[in-house]
Amino acid sequence: MSAPTIVFDLDGTLVDSCPDLIGTLSWLLEREGLDPIVYDEARALIGHGIKPMVEKALKLKGRGESRDEIEAVYERYIAVYETRLTQETRPYPGLLAALDRFAADGMILAVCTNKIERLARQLLDELDMSRRFAVIAGADTYGVRKPDPAHLLRTIAAAGGDPARAVMVGDSETDIRAAQGAGIPVVAFSGGYTAIPLPDLDPTVILDHYDGLPDAVSRLLTR
Incomplete structure (x- = not known):
């Protein structure tokens, strides 16, 4: 039997990256001659990847009416x-501390993010x-991205895990x-960037602080 696999989203789940994502976005809009975006409004744009944001x-x-304009501005953002x-x-x-406990228990840890893989790896490096995760899969790793379940399933497979013994940890609708x-239980972290109230998305568990994550995962794996 393979060890349990815990798969994490990145932005809004593992790390609070909102200040740098939005800081860059505000700079970009100003450079384009546009007004800065309201912080709370910008938070709601995070989750599907940088280009959609x-x-x-x-x-x-x-x-942003033409694809050429979107691509050009996106490249400047990156x-x-x-x-x-x-x-x-x-x-x-x-x-x-939660990651340390999972590692001590012999669990497989992985990242499944809609950030492009190169940036996800650089950020975690x-x-x-980075050394904590068996796999770091981005939006461009497999040619699919969340909410497509194939993104998650291929991440688990690449880590050597079994979907029947896996848990997803995320913060938004895509996760x-x-x-x-x-068909995998999901722990939704309430401190992330969801644009939709978490109860409306019906995750398996809603968690307010990571102190409770190891116990929540243990209960889900036992169940």
């Missing part, structure tokens, strides 16, 4: 964002977290829908 932000400002990935981004309180589609 940039596209939605442009359209909120009356721009060029700046990769220089400030961890300027303010940090793991959530209690998260590292800079925070000295919850991917887990539900894969």
Whole structure:
């Protein structure tokens, strides 16, 4: 029997990256001659990946009608964002202790994010977290991305895990829908960036602090 596999989303789940994501977005909009986006409004754009976030932000400002414009602005965003990935981004309180406990229990840890893999790896490298994960799968790793359950299932397979002994940990609709589609229980972290109230998404468990994550995962695996 394979060890249990715990799969984590990245932005809004493992790390609070909102300050750097939105800081870069505000810089970008100003460079494009547009008004900055309201912070809470920008938070709601996170979760589907950087390109969809940039596209939605442009359209909120009356721009982004052509794919060429979206691609050009997206490339400018990436060029700046990769220089400030961890300027303010940090793991959530209690998260590292929970990862330590999972590792001590012999569990397999993996990341399944809609961030492109190169940036996800760079971010986790800079925070000295990459070594904790057997697999770091981004939106471009398998040609599919959450909420497609194949993104999650292929991450579990790459880590050598079994979907029947896996738990997803995320913060938003994309994570919850991917887990539900894969038939995998999902712990939803309430401190993330969901645009939809978590109870409306019906995750298996809603968690307010990572101090309670090991016990929540244990209950789900036992069940």
